[in-house]
Amino acid sequence: xxxxxxxxxxxxxxxxxxxxxxxxxxxxxxxxxxxxxxxxxxxxxxxxxxxxxxxxxxxxxxxxxxxxxxxxxxxxxxxxxxxxxxxxxxxxxxxxxxxxxxxxxxxxxxxxxxxxxxxxxxxxxxxxxxxxxxxxxxxxxxxxxxxxxxxxxxxxxxxxxxxxxxxxx
Amino acid sequence: xxxxxxxxxxxxxxxxxxxxxxxxxxxxxxxxxxxxxxxxxxxxxxxxxxxxxxxxxxxxxxxxxxxxxxxxxxxxxxxxxxxxxxxxxxxxxxxxxxxxxxxxxxxxxxxxxxxxxxxxxxxxxxxxxxxxxxxxxxxxxxxxxxxxxxxxxxxxxxxxxxxxxxxxx
DNA sequence: GGCTGATAGTTAGGGAGCTAACTATTTTAT
DNA sequence: ATAAAATAGTTAGCTCCCTAACTATCAGCC
Numbered sequence: 001x002x003x004x005x006x007x008x009x010x011x012x013x014x015x016x017x018x019x020x021x022x023x024x025x026x027x028x029x030x031x032x033x034x035x036x037x038x039x040x041x042x043x044x045x046x047x048x049x050x051x052x053x054x055x056x057x058x059x060x061x062x063x064x065x066x067x068x069x070x071x072x073x074x075x076x077x078x079x080x081x082x083x084x085x086x087x088x089x090x091x092x093x094x095x096x097x098x099x100x101x102x103x104x105x106x107x108x109x110x111x112x113x114x115x116x117x118x119x120x121x122x123x124x125x126x127x128x129x130x131x132x133x134x135x136x137x138x139x140x141x142x143x144x145x146x147x148x149x150x151x152x153x154x155x156x157x158x159x160x161x162x163x164x165x166x167x168x169x
Numbered sequence: 170x171x172x173x174x175x176x177x178x179x180x181x182x183x184x185x186x187x188x189x190x191x192x193x194x195x196x197x198x199x200x201x202x203x204x205x206x207x208x209x210x211x212x213x214x215x216x217x218x219x220x221x222x223x224x225x226x227x228x229x230x231x232x233x234x235x236x237x238x239x240x241x242x243x244x245x246x247x248x249x250x251x252x253x254x255x256x257x258x259x260x261x262x263x264x265x266x267x268x269x270x271x272x273x274x275x276x277x278x279x280x281x282x283x284x285x286x287x288x289x290x291x292x293x294x295x296x297x298x299x300x301x302x303x304x305x306x307x308x309x310x311x312x313x314x315x316x317x318x319x320x321x322x323x324x325x326x327x328x329x330x331x332x333x334x335x336x337x338x
Numbered sequence: 339g340g341c342t343g344a345t346a347g348t349t350a351g352g353g354a355g356c357t358a359a360c361t362a363t364t365t366t367a368t
Numbered sequence: 369a370t371a372a373a374a375t376a377g378t379t380a381g382c383t384c385c386c387t388a389a390c391t392a393t394c395a396g397c398c
Contacts, residue, residue, distance in 0.1 A: 010234075019301035025310035028325075029208070029316040035325040036205030037252070038332040039198070065179075076346065079381065088385055090348055096178075112346040112393045134189035141194035143327040149197040152324045156197075156204040158312040163207040184382055222354065245376060255357050281363045310380040 032159075039078060039140060045137050050129050055092045058082045063118045064126045074113055102124055186223050197246075206310060219298050224261045227251045232271065232287045233295045244284055270294055
């Protein structure tokens with residue numbers, strides 16, 4: 001989004017002409033997007049380093065999901081949980097399979113369906129980068145103490161709650 | 170990113186195997202990205218309604234920048250401030266110009282340079298959607314009171330500060 | 339049993355942004 | 369004064385993700 005945010009004084013000034021403009025709303029909105037963008041850039045730098053796109057990274061994380069059971073999933077479930085379309089998931093699995101990190105298996109019960117699972121190489125690969133990723137996340141969040149993190153999560157969840165109950169427009 | 174976040178219990182469990190994993194860091198990290206993603210989806214829905222992409226929207230906002238002076242900018246400045254490459258800016262200006270919203274003008278002092286400015290139609294267009302956009306932002310941020318917004322901005326800026334001072338790695 | 343409609347996955351084509359390479363100017367240094 | 373380096377903008381080709389249309393299979397109903 002906007003890389004350099006408007007100064008607050010400008011917002012105040014603009015608010016005089018626009019009664020709909022709430023300076024504090026714009027300010028927090030912009031800061032939220034800006035921060036997320038910075039965080040996301042770091043995330044992308046991390047993924048570049050291990051030659052993964054956002055989508056591939058997410059698929060590997062989902063397939064590795066610690067507390068989940070077997071570790072096999074259908075493309076449709078993966079797409080749903082990764083927040084991409086099934087068409088996109090096809091492509092993601094294609095390249096991950098080509099790289100030998102995951103494999104497709106026919107579902108014996110439903111001949112339309114597939115199961116995707118990490119190969120041993122895929123598992124090794126994920127376990128190879130996970131500690132680094134955890135460290136990166138910890139380092140990004142390092143400026144905030146435990147209490148501040150809880151505070152942040154609380155504020156964000158308020159926003160999420162109102163956003164996921166999609167407004168009828 | 171991950172559309173459904175891991176539950177906190179899972180993080181705690183995983184942290185047992187991975188000493189680098191700070192559950193509260195992952196939790197706040199995920200919530201930040203997730204919230205931004207939701208906000209961004211709303212933003213995109215808004216822009217879809219007025220047939221603008223993120224980039225085009227940003228360019229128009231920059232050219233309209235309330236408290237700035239003349240309202241003419243070079244593509245390079247726009248690219249810098251919009252956070253895209255100059256190559257991307259070329260394309261954005263192309264389509265905006267094709268739609269009659271902006272125009273390129275030769276710079277008399279430097280024959281390499283151009284100035285981009287809103288056409289009267291462009292200005293009218295921006296002023297047409299601005300109030301709606303202000304209302305949308307206000308509605309998204311409505312769950313937070315003034316004090317909470319300040320709190321949020323404060324927390325986000327702490328993160329920004331440490332993120333923009335790019336870590337030498 | 340055999341349509342009708344839903345569902346799983348894929349393919350084809352498009353939009354947005356990126357990098358790298360290119361042209362035309364301007365600036366700097368010799 | 370001129371050769372070298374820097375800068376403004378553009379073009380070409382890539383990746384990622386999307387939507388829409390398609391194939392194959394399954395489920396429900398007559």
